[in-house]
Amino acid sequence: MCAVKNLLVLYTGGTIGMLETPQGLAPAAGFEARMRSYLDAHPDSPRIAWTLRELSPLLDSANMQQANWLAMCDAIVEAVKQDGHDAILLLHGTDTLAYSAAALSFLLLGLDVPVVLTGSMLPAGAPDSDAWGNLCGALKLFEQGVENGVQLYFAGQLLHGARASKLRSEAFEAFAALPRQREGEKAGHIPAVLTYCQPRIPVNLAVLPIFPGLQAAHVKALVDSGVKGLLLECYGSGTGPSDDQALLDAFADARQQGVLIVAISQCPEGSVMFDTYAAGSRLRDSGLVSAGGMTREAALGKLFALLGAGLDLATAQHWFALDLCGERVA
Structure with a gap:
């Protein structure tokens, strides 16, 4: 478990990067500039080298489909095998965050890098949002070193990617690992x-x-x-x-x-x-x-x-x- 040197932030959409439109909140491009602006304004934030890539189209995660899982998987493998990234932070909407974390846990078997998914219940920039806390918490994990495999980070908890479920639709502590019997x-x-x-x-x-x-x-x-x-x-x-x-x-x-x-x-x-x-x-x-x-x-x-x-x-x-x-x- 080593500190990450070359992180890719893969932005897929979701509440964390949404902006207000006449029809309501919707995914918005340009999250890299907003993220860098926030981190630069907060010198106590984790100092880790990262680049950001936006998947197209950006999604409200309620629209997530199998084809999007495959696109995320391909982007992650390309980032690691071709571009030399040693870890992935995937920003994702909360409605299907646990589904994508589980799917990627199986799709990425054998890829020996840490992949952490996170998002937020309120958009970045909204009053009292949890977005920057979740994002900076995930960055701190990479700064300190995190185990290989797919995991989900939310509200201070790091959860196994294939064990997490969304239990609450409004509270910031939206995700948990259900206490289900494990044997086999x-x-x-x-x-x-x-x-x-x-x-x-x-x-x-x-x-x-x-x-x-x-x-x-x-x-x-x-x-x-x-x-x-x-x-x-x-x-x-x-x-x-x-x-x-x-x-x-x-x-x-x-x-x-x-x-x-x-x-x-x-x-x-x-x-x-x-x-x-x-x-x-x-x-x-x-x-x-x-x-x-x-x-x-x-x-x-x-x-x-x-x-x-x-x-x-x-x-x-x-x-x-x-x-x-x-x-x-x-």
Whole structure:
């Protein structure tokens, strides 16, 4: 863990750099000048060499898509491998900040540099904004030295990129690592097909919560849409309607058609343990794969990284069950 010498600040948009427009706050270019002006006016700010690159188009993170994850990944790899940067600070909107941190955790496997994502709840320059505190806090981490891998820094907390979730829509302490049970087997190695060197393509993924009234027709409609990976949010420790044979058959049919169905718990504190209840066992037997205590963001990002690499169902399931970067094992 060494102090950073050549930091790239990758500005993707988000609240931190927004300015007021007639339609409301919107991402704005020119953040580098505003950032340098602030740091120059505050001599106690971290003194670290950095350059800034703006991704185009700048986004309100509510508009984040898989293609944007891939663009961020490409920009980071290019910055490290071609331009010699030894760390990345990625400025991002908060709505999908945890999703992007999780996705990049899997897309950048094997890239041995620190990547820290941050943003703010109020724009830089707004009264009492948290923007400069988050940005300078992240810069201080790089100045002191930070571990390789993807992490999320917010409100003084440094969180694992594949363990963070946004819990609050207004408070500055918006993000936390949910206290979910972590257990499983760590992968003995990361094959080349799962590293940052492997090109990815967009994947048709869906998230479906189990709720009273869920019907087999809902699952069939998703399968008919061409979905390749389905993240099923189960009750408690991984249960659902076990007496609805049509629904169980719909899961089994989806599996037969090559859909990877992964189960997480709906509970903020919880994990999937199918064998605890018979209802969970029946879901498992219909073809569901346990995500253990993974968050929605981590499970979705991992599905994207595996299926987007072109892995077949059996191979993707194999690697999904193993811990790749700390998402499953504490």
